[in-house]
């Protein structure tokens with residue numbers, strides 16, 4: 001950072017407006033960015049801290065189509081939730097906007113035009129999937145089919161969940177339209193590409209040449225650059241999005257990743273209009289992006305190349321937080337293995353979470369949220385170390401010195417050592433925060449609080465006050481100073497609790513006036529402080545047990561039961577009684593039997609995974625329940641036209657009572 005630099009433009013990755021925030025989002029991005037922003041405000045850096053919700057893209061459009069509402073309604077609903085989540089976690093944005101704001105449209109279209117006029121964006125005809133039924137082109141997530149790489153079904157147009165590969169919609173085998181379920185066809189379509197490949201060398205230079213970039217960002221970025229960059233498709237045929245601002249581009253929108261970054265700029269521009277100040281000097285001084293590691297590619301490659309093409313300053317740094325797992329398992333919103341921010345903040349003070357998620361691990365490492373560990377850190381560190389130290393200091397000051405910070409006697413060696421630590425810690429913590437080592441900074445604060453506890457114990461002021469009152473006075477004088485320093489320098493981490501600490505000390509400083517520089521200045525002896533009150537309550541076992549029970553219940557429900565289907569889904573199943581009139585083992589397979597099933601109006605060949613539990617002789621002539629309208633598939637190269645029903649993973653074949661039920665009865 002330049003020595004004379006005094007402005008900073010801080011951003012958080014734009015939350016996607018298809019659902020509320022969970023703890024993973026807060027850990028990787030919002031809490032670290034907020035610590036950085038709050039610290040810099042205290043350092044008198046001129047901070048502009050902005051964010052917005054990302055509201056375009058196919059997931060929101062698909063969701064809207066499913067619910068039969070306009071996409072904007074979905075986005076607005078989630079914008080409200082996300083905004084509330086971030087406020088409840090005390091994230092101190094100067095502005096929080098939306099990518100559906102008209103100003104964002106204007107800025108994004110101008111940006112696109114600027115690059116088009118410089119020939120960094122060019123048209124190209126490509127093959128895309130078109131649904132004749134819906135009469136439109138189908139962008140990525142509007143199509144599903146079989147993955148060409150691993151043959152898994154249900155691969156999306158842009159991504160196969162089974163093998164994790166990136167896909168193009170035209171690569172899918174047996175694609176189908178997610179809106180109407182019909183088979184799309186390949187048609188030619190004109191799209192616009194960004195000359196990403198032109199920036200290969202420049203990007204390499206800037207990533208290698210930026211000493212600030214953390215290792216995780218640099219390593220990922222270099223890996224992709226070394227693989228070679230290809231030009232990047234920047235438009236889609238879709239209604240939901242920002243229209244491509246060119247005459248011959250009707251029905252086309254700018255791809256969501258081609259405009260979402262500009263949400264940083266449009267949010268800043270919205271702020272600038274509101275406060276009547278320019279935002280540009282902040283960007284030109286230094287910009288710091290906080291993101292989750294899943295979008296390192298987008299920020300280090302796409303965004304930096306777009307900025308190079310536009311011709312403006314590149315970000316000073318990109319900080320990518322790694323993942324948070326939950327109780328040792330990967331978080332999953334679809335499996336409800338997640339803790340939503342709003343649920344958490346309803347029951348616990350957000351500062352406990354802010355503390356825990358930072359103390360838990362460095363930002364550049366994956367880590368785990370566990371309820372037991374959360375309880376342990378809150379009880380052992382916040383309550384026992386910080387809270388206990390302050391409580392003893394403040395109550396003793398009242399008990400023995402009538403609430404006045406006492407006049408110290410001469411400082412002995414131990415006192416001097418404590419004094420030195422008090423004076424030096426703010427500098428240490430500040431350097432860690434400036435270098436994005438948030439956890440190290442917090443550890444230095446806890447270390448100081450531990451020293452305070454030890455000093456208090458060693459000095460035994462409760463005895464000294466009778467035998468050597470000057471000793472007790474010196475001890476309490478220094479302990480109050482130590483408490484004061486902590487109450488200031490812990491502010492970026494736990495702003496609410498820090499404010500409570502300062503209230504007890506009688507330091508009623510409004511947040512904007514709280515300065516880092518004065519953090520180690522001592523409160524004069526004779527100052528009267530307020531009555532002690534508990535800062536951190538211990539979390540009881542039964543509270544944690546209840547949270548764990550509720551969470552694990554979700555897991556059981558979702559693993560033992562598949563997704564709820566509607567009666568409309570169920571009646572689509574054509575279930576009939578059939579008689580097995582042929583059965584043989586499938587060659588080279590331990591599991592499969594090839595069956596011929598008579599369902600009266602036809603005979604179906606069915607390949608079933610029953611061989612582990614049934615021999616062909618066991619089931620010949622059995623009457624079974626057959627699903628007859630299943631889409632035919634090939635298993636081991638053998639055509640299978642239906643499914644015989646079995647329960648418990650093929651352990652138990654469902655047979656029809658023998659008596660009078662004939663084949664073909666539904």
Ligand SMILES: [Zn+2]
Nearest residue numbers: 147150160163
């Ligand atoms: Zn696959």
Ligand SMILES: [Zn+2]
Nearest residue numbers: 131134177180
């Ligand atoms: Zn369709």
